[in-house]
Amino acid sequence: MPSPEDASTSTAPTVTFKSLGLIDPLLExxxxxxxxxxxxxxxxxLPHALEGRDIIGVASTGSGKTAAFALPILQKLWEEPKGLFACVLAPTRELAYQISQQFEALGSAMGVRCTVLVGGLDMISQATSLAKKPHIVVATPGRLNDHLENTKGFSLRSLKYLVLDEADRLLDMDFGIAIDQILKVIPKERTTYLFSATMTTKVAKLQRASLSNPVRVEVSTKYSTVSTLLQYYLFIPLVHKDVNLVYLVNSLVQNSIIIFTGTVQNAMRISIILRTLGFAAVPLHGQLSQSARLGALGxxxxxxxxxxxxxxxxxRGLDIPSVDIVIxxxxxxxxxxxIHRVGRTARAGRSGKSITLVSQYDVELLQRIETVLEKKMELWPTDKEEVALLRERVDEASRLAINELKDQNANGKGGHGRKRGSDATGGRDDRDRDDDVVQQGMPARKKKKGGR
Structure with missing residues (x-):
C-alpha cells in the first residue's frame, strides 16, 4: 500500500510553461x-518573476537560466511595450551575443528588438543600433559605460529591468567599478535579477546594493558534474603532452571536441599543430578580433x-549543442x-566524456578536483606503440607551429591567424582540402616529404 507521500507525489500536477502563467505568444x-x-x-x-519580484538565482551552467529571466521580461514587455525596457550585463562578448539571440528567438512573435554592446567592435555602428530604439540591450559593463558617457541621446533613465548574469564572473573579471557606475544612472524603481553559479562575498555585496527584497532561488547548492558525464584522466610526462593530445584527437576524430588550454599561446600553438596534421581545428581566445571569435564559434x-x-x-555560459568530448x-x-569546462558536454540530459591530461606536475591539482567532485576519474586507455609512431610527425608540427607564431609576432599579427588563412573567421584556406582526412583520422605513419 503506497504511503501518503507516494500518493501526493503521484497525483502532483505536471509543471508546464502554460501552468506557470506564460502568455500565448511566448508559449508558441x-x-x-x-x-x-x-x-x-x-x-x-517564473512564478516569482511574473509577480514582479526581484530575483537572486543560484544555478549552475547549462541550467536554462537565460530563458528563466528572458521570459518574464518579454511577458511584461508585451503588456507595456515602451522604449528601452531591459538591460542585461554579461561577462563575455560571446555570452552577450548568445543571450541576445535567445531573447530574439523567444520574442520572435512579438517583434522584439535587441542590441548588443561589447568591446572589440565599432562604437559608431553600435550607436546607430541604439538610435533605432531597441527593447533589450545586452552588454558587457565596460562598453555599456562607454556608450553612457559618449553616445548622444542614449541613457538608461527609463529602464524597467536590470539583469546581472554570471554575477560571480562579472566580479571576478573586475567589472565591479563599471557596475557601480551603471547602478548610479539607472532608476531606483526597477526590477533586478541577479544570477550566479556561486554566492561569493562580492556577489552578496552586489546583491545588497542592487536588489530590493529579493526572492532567492537556489537549484544547485553544491558544485558538481552531471551523472551523464564520464570523466577520465591520462597520466603522461610533460614532454609528451603534444603527442598524446594528437593521439586522443586522432582516435576520437568522429566526435565534436573542445580542447581547453590555460594560455592563449597554447590555444594558438595547438590549433596550428592540429591543422598542420590535417585536423579541422579552429582557435577561440581573447586575442582574436571579435568577428574572428564569433566566426570561430559559428x-x-x-x-x-x-x-x-x-x-x-x-x-562558461556558452550553449554549444552536441559537444561529445572535452579535453x-x-x-x-x-x-x-x-566543472565549467567539462560542463560544455553532457548537457540537457545527453551523455559526454571529458579527458584531462595530467603531467608529473599536475597530480595535486587532479586530487583537488577529485576531492571536490567526491569521485575518482578513470584512467583513459592508450596504445603506447601508436603514440610512439606519431611522435616524429607531431614534433615536426610543433616546431612549425612555434616558428609560425614567431613570424606572426614579428609581423605584428598577434593571435589572429591571418598568415594561415581566415580559418578562425570561417573563411577557407588550403587546409580545408584535408577535411576528408579529418573524417578518416590521421594514419599513424610518417607522410612523404612535402605532404601535410
Whole structure:
C-alpha cells in the first residue's frame, strides 16, 4: 500500500510553461524552440518573476537560466511595450551575443528588438543600433559605460529591468567599478535579477546594493558534474603532452571536441599543430578580433569545424549543442573552472566524456578536483606503440607551429591567424582540402616529404 507521500507525489500536477502563467505568444515561442517542460530554475523563478519580484538565482551552467529571466521580461514587455525596457550585463562578448539571440528567438512573435554592446567592435555602428530604439540591450559593463558617457541621446533613465548574469564572473573579471557606475544612472524603481553559479562575498555585496527584497532561488547548492558525464584522466610526462593530445584527437576524430588550454599561446600553438596534421581545428581566445571569435564559434557550432581549441573564454555560459568530448590539455588550477569546462558536454540530459591530461606536475591539482567532485576519474586507455609512431610527425608540427607564431609576432599579427588563412573567421584556406582526412583520422605513419 503506497504511503501518503507516494500518493501526493503521484497525483502532483505536471509543471508546464502554460501552468506557470506564460502568455500565448511566448508559449508558441517555447514550443517552436522545442522546450518541452520547464527546467528546475525556470519552474522556480517564473512564478516569482511574473509577480514582479526581484530575483537572486543560484544555478549552475547549462541550467536554462537565460530563458528563466528572458521570459518574464518579454511577458511584461508585451503588456507595456515602451522604449528601452531591459538591460542585461554579461561577462563575455560571446555570452552577450548568445543571450541576445535567445531573447530574439523567444520574442520572435512579438517583434522584439535587441542590441548588443561589447568591446572589440565599432562604437559608431553600435550607436546607430541604439538610435533605432531597441527593447533589450545586452552588454558587457565596460562598453555599456562607454556608450553612457559618449553616445548622444542614449541613457538608461527609463529602464524597467536590470539583469546581472554570471554575477560571480562579472566580479571576478573586475567589472565591479563599471557596475557601480551603471547602478548610479539607472532608476531606483526597477526590477533586478541577479544570477550566479556561486554566492561569493562580492556577489552578496552586489546583491545588497542592487536588489530590493529579493526572492532567492537556489537549484544547485553544491558544485558538481552531471551523472551523464564520464570523466577520465591520462597520466603522461610533460614532454609528451603534444603527442598524446594528437593521439586522443586522432582516435576520437568522429566526435565534436573542445580542447581547453590555460594560455592563449597554447590555444594558438595547438590549433596550428592540429591543422598542420590535417585536423579541422579552429582557435577561440581573447586575442582574436571579435568577428574572428564569433566566426570561430559559428564554424564549430555549425559543424564546419569538429575541433575547437579554446581558453576559458569558452568555458562558461556558452550553449554549444552536441559537444561529445572535452579535453583539458592544461588542467585548470581551480575546481570550479574544471566543472565549467567539462560542463560544455553532457548537457540537457545527453551523455559526454571529458579527458584531462595530467603531467608529473599536475597530480595535486587532479586530487583537488577529485576531492571536490567526491569521485575518482578513470584512467583513459592508450596504445603506447601508436603514440610512439606519431611522435616524429607531431614534433615536426610543433616546431612549425612555434616558428609560425614567431613570424606572426614579428609581423605584428598577434593571435589572429591571418598568415594561415581566415580559418578562425570561417573563411577557407588550403587546409580545408584535408577535411576528408579529418573524417578518416590521421594514419599513424610518417607522410612523404612535402605532404601535410
Amino acid at each position: 515561442a517555447v514550443d517552436h524552440l522545442n522546450y518541452k517542460t520547464p527546467t528546475e530554475i525556470q519552474a522556480e523563478v 564554424k564549430f557550432k555549425s559543424g564546419g569545424r569538429k575541433i575547437l581549441v579554446a581558453t576559458d573564454v569558452a568555458s 583539458n590539455f592544461d588542467i585548470p588550477h581551480h575546481s570550479k573552472d574544471y
